Amino acid sequence: MSIAIKLVRVDKRLLHATIALNWNQFVNANYVIIVDPSYVDDSFIEQVLQLSLPKSMKLSIFSVDQLIAFLQADSGVRQNVMIIFKDLGAVKSAVEAGFVTKEVQIPYPASRFVIKNLSDFFSSEEVEQIRFIQSKGIKLFFQTAPLDNKDYSAFNIKEK
């Protein structure tokens, strides 16, 4: 398979500077895929986001179905892919459609308070989405920048 998934992240801010600069270079990605159905047909937004990266790196905005189709097709060219989902709902839809990954990264909450319950930070709908994703054997962890440790613990807490 010539597509290697280097990072899967949920970030509502999509391709902002932290991701483009820190993660993209750190994980050695040369293709950024943003999964956000609301911008799928907006080529202008895609072009503007592409401007934040050099021409040697490609960027696409996909729907969930387009993501699955892209991953299943083999272009023959080695592509190191970083996938940014707009929200947990998009990850859940992708997993339901057959998307396979080992783990999903979520940036720390801004305050980095100690999370005792997932519901302190996530809505009940998001908690359900997290549990669904976990039920498919996919791990979730908090990590904002490359030098941060991966924190899986908060996602292993059982809701009270």
Added chain:
Amino acid sequence: MILYDIFEEFIYVVQENDRYTIGLLDDDGQIISCSNKKLIGKKLSLVSENKNDTIHRISIRNVDYGYLWVNGNDDDLKMISSLFLESLTTRLMYEINTTSLKQKVTKDDKLVRLLIDDHEFDKNQVLKLIHELNIDENLPRIAILILHPEGFDVDEIVRLKLRTDSSELIYSSIDKQSILMFKDIPVNVENHEIKSYLTKYIDDLKLWGLVDCDFLVGTPQNRLRYYETSYKNCLWLKRNVARPKQDVTFFVENFFGYFLSQIDMKEIRRTFKCYQERSKEVDVSEMIHIADCLIKSNFNISQAADELFLHKNTLIYKLKKYEEVFDIDIRGSFQGKVLLSLIAYAFLEYQQQLQVGEKV
């Protein structure tokens, strides 16, 4: 200047879209670059009162690069102008980082060349670069020669510097198909753990993107002057050891072969030539093969016999013959075992020299 080149790409996208006008303003509000060329030179107020205009300061790490002006007549103007600003600053930061990274890699290149210069070790120059790169000269490091038959992606190699475990790494492309690294070994890694530490590190490199490569690992060195030895270990592996493709080969696993290769084999061959010629019963090629199997099986006769598809007694018979011919005690003494290994290696080298037509 890099900002203007990047901004030209933004202008191209805006001109294709035709919904907005974008411009770069200097500190006085004068338009110095614009998607509408006719507006260049015009002056704008930096505090815009027009609802169709947005003006943002372009600032990166406390350095100002002027202002971004976006003009448009739709509801998305605020969102689009923020997106333009973010994309522009992100791209600028990216290019600034890449430039600084390339400067660092250039210093690494110089340092690696000084470290492997076999004519003269220029200590002052090496230390100067070490200090400029802000790395610890006292950490032990080990050479890893990475080979890829089709060559490496230059940008990818530069990005190696961004890995969190690269802060003490020294590396350079030796040529299109080879990268030489001097990888630091953390102080808490014991000598017997070095191999597993590096195996994990190399596995991480493969996952990161260095796929389809051969990895040759030298010996750990804690003096800058001896880094060259570690590199030469890798070169010796490259030239002399048959290795599985796309795998890791450690010099430490080839100490015996290496030191055998450093002995003056001509002298050994001459010493034993007469013994060998006086007895026509010794098949030299077979003896070389038997000695090789004995070495690999730690002189375990049963194991070596299995490897050679011989009955154990047949192998013992042949060893007795070598003992008689060379007047050495192979089975009973450690020295005899070493001597058989040396004799076999000396004759092997002789055969190889004859094969390539060398004068011997």
